[in-house]
Amino acid sequence: MATREQKEKNAEKVLTIILTRGPYLSDAADHAVNTALAARKEGYTVNLFMYLDGVWLSHLKYDKDFNNPGEWLSWCIRKGVNVAQCDSCSDARDLANGDIVEGSNVTAVYTTLTRMIAGSDRVITFNG
Amino acid sequence: MICSFTPGSFGGLACQQSSMDRTVEIPPKIYPTRDRIPVPVSKDGNQLKVGFVITATASREQEPLRMLAMARSIQERGDHVDLFLLGDGVQLIRGSGTGSLDALGELAEMGSRVFLSGEHLKASGADVESLPHWAETVERPYDILVKLSMEEWDRVVSL
Amino acid sequence: MLDGKDLLICLSRGTYGRFDDARGALILASSYQSRAGNVTVLLRGDGVYMALGSQEPNDIGLESLISLAEPVLEMGGRIVAVGEDLTARGLSKDDILEWIDILPEDEAAGLLVENDLTATF
Numbered sequence: 001m002a003t004r005e006q007k008e009k010n011a012e013k014v015l016t017i018i019l020t021r022g023p024y025l026s027d028a029a030d031h032a033v034n035t036a037l038a039a040r041k042e043g044y045t046v047n048l049f050m051y052l053d054g055v056w057l058s059h060l061k062y063d064k065d066f067n068n069p070g071e072w073l074s075w076c077i078r079k080g081v082n083v084a085q086c087d088s089c090s091d092a093r094d095l096a097n098g099d100i101v102e103g104s105n106v107t108a109v110y111t112t113l114t115r116m117i118a119g120s121d122r123v124i125t126f127n128g
Numbered sequence: 129m130i131c132s133f134t135p136g137s138f139g140g141l142a143c144q145q146s147s148m149d150r151t152v153e154i155p156p157k158i159y160p161t162r163d164r165i166p167v168p169v170s171k172d173g174n175q176l177k178v179g180f181v182i183t184a185t186a187s188r189e190q191e192p193l194r195m196l197a198m199a200r201s202i203q204e205r206g207d208h209v210d211l212f213l214l215g216d217g218v219q220l221i222r223g224s225g226t227g228s229l230d231a232l233g234e235l236a237e238m239g240s241r242v243f244l245s246g247e248h249l250k251a252s253g254a255d256v257e258s259l260p261h262w263a264e265t266v267e268r269p270y271d272i273l274v275k276l277s278m279e280e281w282d283r284v285v286s287l
Numbered sequence: 288m289l290d291g292k293d294l295l296i297c298l299s300r301g302t303y304g305r306f307d308d309a310r311g312a313l314i315l316a317s318s319y320q321s322r323a324g325n326v327t328v329l330l331r332g333d334g335v336y337m338a339l340g341s342q343e344p345n346d347i348g349l350e351s352l353i354s355l356a357e358p359v360l361e362m363g364g365r366i367v368a369v370g371e372d373l374t375a376r377g378l379s380k381d382d383i384l385e386w387i388d389i390l391p392e393d394e395a396a397g398l399l400v401e402n403d404l405t406a407t408f
Binding site for chain 1 (some may be wrong): 183189215270271273275277281287
C-alpha cells in the first residue's frame with residue numbers, strides 16, 4: 001500500500017472506469033468496483049461511471065447472502081470514488097433516485113462523463 | 129495536426145500535435161476519401177507502453193484474438209505491449225484450438241509481459257504449475273492492474 | 288470547451304442487435320467531440336456493421352445509427368472501420384458509407400497508440 005506521501009502524489013492522477021454491463025450476468029461490475037477500490041486504496045482520484053446497463057449496479061441496495069457487487073459499490077462511495085450514472089440510461093430502465101444506492105450521482109453523459117474522461121490520465125472500460 | 133515527412137517506424141510520416149486549439153470548425157460535407165491514412169508515430173517519438181486488459185474468452189464478441197493481432201502490430205512497430213488477463217480472459221492461456229496460446233506466446237517472445245489473475249485462474253480450474261514460463265500469475269490482480277495502469281503503461285485498452 | 292485528450296472509442300458489437308452499445312458509443316463520441324476533445328470511432332469485429340449504408344431501422348422501432356454517427360464527423364471527429372473485419376463478413380467498400388474510412392488492421396492498431404485514452408463498447 002502506498003505511503004501517505006505517495007498517496008498525496010497519487011491524488012493528482014485520475015482514473016475513470018466506465019461500466020456498461022449490469023451485475024451477475026457478467027463479472028464486469030465486479031471488475032469495475034474492485035479496480036476502483038484498489039485505485040482508491042493507493043490514493044488515486046477515481047471516477048466510476050455507470051453507463052448503459054451498468055446503471056443496474058446501483059439498483060443493488062440490499063444485503064445478500066451471496067456475492068453482492070452493490071455492496072462493493074456502496075464501499076466505493078464511502079471510500080471517495082466519484083460514482084455517477086447516466087441519467088437517460090437510468091430513466092430508460094425506470095431507475096429513479098429511490099431505487100438506487102445513495103451517493104450515486106445521476107447525471108448526463110454530455111456533462112459528466114465527458115468531463116471525467118477529459119480530465120483522466122487513464123480510462124478503463126468494463127463491458128464484458 | 130502538423131505533419132511532415134521524416135523516416136519513422138510507421139511508414140514515414142510523423143505527425144505532431146499542435147498546441148491545444150479547441151476551436152472547432154464545422155467542415156463542409158465533404159467527407160474523407162478512402163485513401164490509406166498514414167499511421168502516425170508516437171507523439172513524442174519515444175516508445176510507448178500499452179497495456180491490454182482482457183476479460184473475454186476467444187469466442188466472445190470483443191474478438192480478443194484480433195486484438196492480440198493488433199497488439200502484435202504495435203509491438204512490431206517499436207512500442208511495448210503488456211497483456212493483463214482477468215476474469216474469463218485467463219482462459220486464453222489454454223488456447224487449444226483457438227490459437228490464443230500461440231498468440232500470447234508470440235507476444236511474449238517479442239518482449240511482452242503476460243499477467244494472469246491468480247484468483248481467476250484458480251476459479252477456472254487451471255493448473256498453475258503447467259503454465260508457460262512466460263506467464264506471470266499475480267495474486268492481487270486489481271492492485272497490480274492499478275499499478276500497471278497508473279504508473280507504467282502510457283495507454284490502456286480494455287476488452 | 289474542456290481541454291481534453293484524444294479519445295478512441297472502439298465498437299466491437301453489431302448494430303441493431305446490440306443497439307445500446309452502438310448508440311452509447313456514438314452518443315459518447317459526439318458529446319466528447321463537441322465538448323472536450325478529438326474523437327476517433329474505431330469499428331472492429333461486428334462493429335463494422337455500423338458502417339453499412341442504407342440502414343432503415345424504423346420498422347423495428349429504433350433510431351438510425353447513421354443519424355447518430357454523422358454529427359461526430361460534422362464536428363471534426365473521425366470514424367474508421369477495420370478492413371479485414373469487413374472482408375471477413377463479406378463486406379466491401381461498396382457496401383459501406385462513403386464517409387467512413389477503411390484501415391487495415393495493422394494501421395488501426397496505430398490508433399490505439401496515437402490516442403491518449405480508449406473506451407471500448
